[in-house]
Amino acid sequence: MSAVRRPAADASGGHILDLDDLGVVFTTETGPVQAVRGVSLHVAPGETLALVGESGSGKSTVALAAMGLLSGNARATGRAVVDGTDIVGADEERLSGLRGSTVSMVFQEPATALDPLTRVGKQIAEVIRNHRRVSAADAAERAVELLRRVGIPEPEQRARAYPFQLSGGQRQRVVIAMAIANEPALLIADEPTTALDVTVQAEILDLLRRLAEETGTGVLLVTHNMGVVADFADRVAVMYQGAIVETGPVEDVLLRPSHDYTKRLLSAVPRLSVAEAVGAARADEQADEQADGPGADAPGAAPAGQPAVELTDVSVVFGRGKQAVHALKGVSFAVHPGETLGLVGESGSGKSSASRVALGLIAPTAGSVTLFGADLARTRARARRALRAGIGVVLQDPVASLDARMTVGECVAEPLRIHRRKLSGREREALVAAVLDRVRLPREVARRTPRELSGGQRQRVSLARALVLEPRLLVADEPTSALDVSVQEAVLEVIGELQEELGFACLFVSHDLAVVQQFARRVVVMRAGRAEEQGLTSATLLHPETDYTRRLLAAVPVPDPVVQRGRRAERLATLAAGRTEEQG
Structure with missing residues (x-):
């Protein structure tokens, strides 16, 4: 299927999307809510x-x-014109004709956007046939072409796959293939890379950029990732409390913001420190400064003594024979009291498996795991349960990890009911109130349900539940990836303050290298089940020793459009050189 190149906007200002004084009001049980003004x-x-x-x-x-x-x-007011058609007030028949042909959308989570029971090729073909009079065979052929166009390997075979048989990045490419199937004039991408690791994110952004350039498609990108904005956007509009407070070219808004809110938003963005050509001697000097300098006694520093958890030469194999999957291969690391260890890597690298081994949820096939000085393989069930009472866990999605049928107070008190059964109801309430204070939530929140809270508040509830037993080890698995930058900053600040107060060890699993660089003292870089590289964060992420870590860092977009253009050009040149060497 050939790409159709649309003409650029002319001097008269021909726009694919034109919103004029758009307002949206939601009718709720407590009254009208003005969401957009x-x-x-x-x-x-x-x-x-x-x-x-x-x-x-x-x-x-x-x-x-x-x-x-x-x-x-x-109820929408004002005008929302897409390629000449006003969406506000349009009937459903007209809207159905526009969606998927003139305007398409790429959603944040491809797993919910795709039918799990239908092969991906058939889903793409269905979108084509909804808007074009073509045979089933022609639609299937075009579906394969679209999969090839979005970079899916072996598209003929992948077209027959179900969504669960594809990786997260491949599923997102399928969603993009569906969105561009009828060559829309406007593509709306709502957080299209939030759930992806940095290398897959870079590939998806390259793909969207190339498609926009080839076809002249306009793109409305909804995101909270300022690095993605710097890498991909031409212009930026900043929203606050339902209104646009600033708009302009990407360099002006990100480098020379005029509105106070934009300045606050940008100041909260964690920024990856990037070293250019700096010698190894300087890297060693920086590592020594971090190990011996004033920050050594701050939260996240590694004191001597017994580690809270230690993995020694751990391997994990799922299944047997040819179907066996080697999730971990000889992984070793330790996390000490008061220290934060970052665990980073691409999807499928083994970081979540390593954290589950540390929690005692997965038994290693080989190697040993020591938790608070006790070998888990030699610990009986009752003693292991007592050890687990010393662990707190914060997961990525608080919506899924908090029971919607329980109040916040009941959610936070759940570990107390399991591990401290002798406490009275009044004693539990007192402990819940105290831990809510610690995570900066008002005590009245205990009477509300999780769905009544914002994303950042829900994540703080998860943190309160993890800390209510005053654990010696906190395992945080992507705790901020779904949060916007200002809320992310607040959650990390709370974790840091509580670590300083309580002295717990923290195993911090993340694909956000900028956050890890800011928050963790040491880092382990995982690749294909192995610990590819580990050491002080200052040395490992500034001056990596392996090509893999260098590629991982090169894929991270930074929130400076000028710097990011240079980084993208360098990354693409490196990839092209690598492909040339492989072909040679």
């Missing part, structure tokens, strides 16, 4: 406009309004 913006052919802001700022509501996908309790 007087939003005016436009997207030209071949242009990418990034819509940024905190959770609740209204950016996703604007994107849904542009698709005509607002819920039944929403």
Whole structure:
């Protein structure tokens, strides 16, 4: 299928998307809620406009309004014109004709956007046949072409696969293939890379950029990742409390912001420190400074003594024979009291398996695991249960990890009911109130349910539940990946303060290298089940020893458009050189 190149916007200002004084009000049990107020913006052919802001700022509501996908309790006012058609007030028949042909959407989570019971090729073909009069055979052939175009290897075979048989990055490519199947004039991408590791994220951004350049498709990018904005956007619109407070070219907004809110938002962004050509001697000098300098006694520093958890030459194999999967291969690391160890790597690298081994949830096939000085393989069930009472866990998605049928107070008190059964109800309430104070939540929150809280508040509830037993080890698995930058900053600040107060060890699993560089003293880089590289964060992430770590760091977008353009060009040149060597 050949790409159709659309003409660029002319001097008269022909826009693919034009919002004029858009307002959205939701009718709720407690009264009307004004989610969007007087939003005016436009997207030209071949242009990418990034819509940024905190959770609740209204950016996703604007994107849904542009698709005509607002819920039944929403009322839109103003104008939302897509390629000449006003979406506000349009009937469902007209909207159905536009969606998937003139305007398409790429959602954040491909697992929920795809039908798990239908092969991916058939799902793409269905989108084509919904808007074009073509035979089933022709639609299937075009589906394979689209899979090839978005970079899926062996597209003929992958077209027959179900979504669960593909990786996260491949599923997102399938969603993009569906979105561009009918060559839309406007592509709306709502957090398209949030759940992806940095290398897959870079590949998806390269793909979206190339498609926009080839076809002249306008892109409305909704994101909280300022590095992605710097890497991909031409212009930026900043939303706050339902209104746009600043808009302009990406370099102006990110490097010379004018609004106080934009300045606060950018100041909260964790920034990856990048070393250029600095000698190894300087790397050693920086490592010595971190090991012996004033920061050695701060939270995250590694004191001498018995580690809270230690993995020694651990291997984990799932299955047998030819079907066996080697999840971990000879992994060794230790986390000491008061120290934060970052565990980083791509999806499938083994970081989550390593954290589950540390928690005692997966028994190693080989090697040993020591928790608070006790060998887990030689510990009986009752003693192991007592050891686990010293562990707190914070997971990526608080919506999934908190029981929606329980109040916040009941969720936080759950570990107390399991491990401290002799406590009275009043004693439990007192401990819950104290830990809510620690994570900066008002005590009245205990009477509310998780769904009544914001994303950042829910994650703090998860943190309160993890810390209510005052654990000696905190395992945080992607605790901030779904949070916007200001909320992320607040959650990390709370964890750091509580670590300083309580002295717990922290195993911090993340694909966000900028966060790990800021938060962890030491880091382990995982690759294909092995510990590829480990050491002080200052040395390992500034001056990596392996090509893999260097590639991982090169894929991280930084929130400076000028610097990021140079990094992207260097990364693409390195990839091209690598392909040339392989072909030679």
